[in-house]
Amino acid sequence: MIEVHNLTKRYGAHTAVDDISFEAHPGEIVGLLGPNGAGKTTTMRMLTGFMPPTSGTARIAGFDVLTDSLAARRQVGYLPERVPVYPDMTVAGYVSFWAKLRGVRNPRARVDAVLEQVQLTDRRHTLVRNLSKGLRQRLGLAQALVHDPPVIILDEPTIGIDPQQVIEVRDSVRALGQQHTVLFSTHILSEAEQICDRVLIINRGRIIAQGEPAALRHQLQPGQHLYIQIAGASRGEALRLLERIPGVDSVRADDDGYRLRARPDVDVRGEIAERVVKAGFRLLELRPVAMTLEDIFLDIVGRGS
Ligand SMILES: Nc1ncnc2c1ncn2[C@@H]1O[C@H](COP(=O)(O)OP(=O)(O)OP(=O)(O)O)[C@@H](O)[C@H]1O
Ligand SMILES: [Mg+2]
Known part of the structure; x- marks a missing residue:
């Protein structure tokens, strides 16, 4: 549904998106995960026809975004980072405006259906200026959905809204995934993990x-991670002891204890316990630590810089 080949965008000498390639298949929710300035918005703007690529190609439902841009745009709904709002319109008026702009047939019925879908029916006469940020976000979603496109592109839809609304927006993204191909961006790892079928991690314009x-x-997390506390040993003694255990890749001090990474194929725990006791120290704690995607992300982003 979305096919991207060697897509690149340069602003002057600065390469914002650097030779990325990926696909999103029908019914798939793909997350574009990356920190500030990674190139998420730039990628989305090229896919939605707001900005031409410097090189490479992108197709939406088979239509090239550059050479067949009108047809491509018809296949995609876009919720931009900052939703353009017209504060003096009503909710229904706003969606109806977009329906007409998008050339929707039978706009009235479609507006009703979309308002129902984003649960804004009871606000249809509310002025846009009086909507909370979260409701505005839903209105933005209505705008993206009004022409019933097969592909939906959402740029950080949960940014700046309160936690309850974050949950609602995440639920709607998941629900959209049942009928549409969804590409959405976020810099929150747990969010990508919760919502997406597939995640692309982007940093400095590249998919890493x-x-x-x-x-x-x-x-990204080969090996096991353990947390260990030892009493009676100096930091130097403990580090030396742990580092010498076969299968241990790295050890570092962490709070009152040590974080240790070991090869995935060796269970080092027995050996650790035995050596600590033999050396006359006491083992206070030995437990596996689950690395979050956040840790992993910081790890690879850190390595890339
Ligand atoms: N119009 C522009 N002119 C020049 N540079 C730009 C322009 N838009 C974006 N950039 C630069 O391109 C890079 C990618 O920006 P982009 O907005 O795509 O990142 P992003 O991943 O969406 O970041 P954020 O999480 O902050 O929204 C950044 O270094 C940014 O400064
Ligand atoms: Mg952005």
């Missing part, structure tokens, strides 16, 4: 990792 959230975690 991609896959199913669980597989990605596995792939």
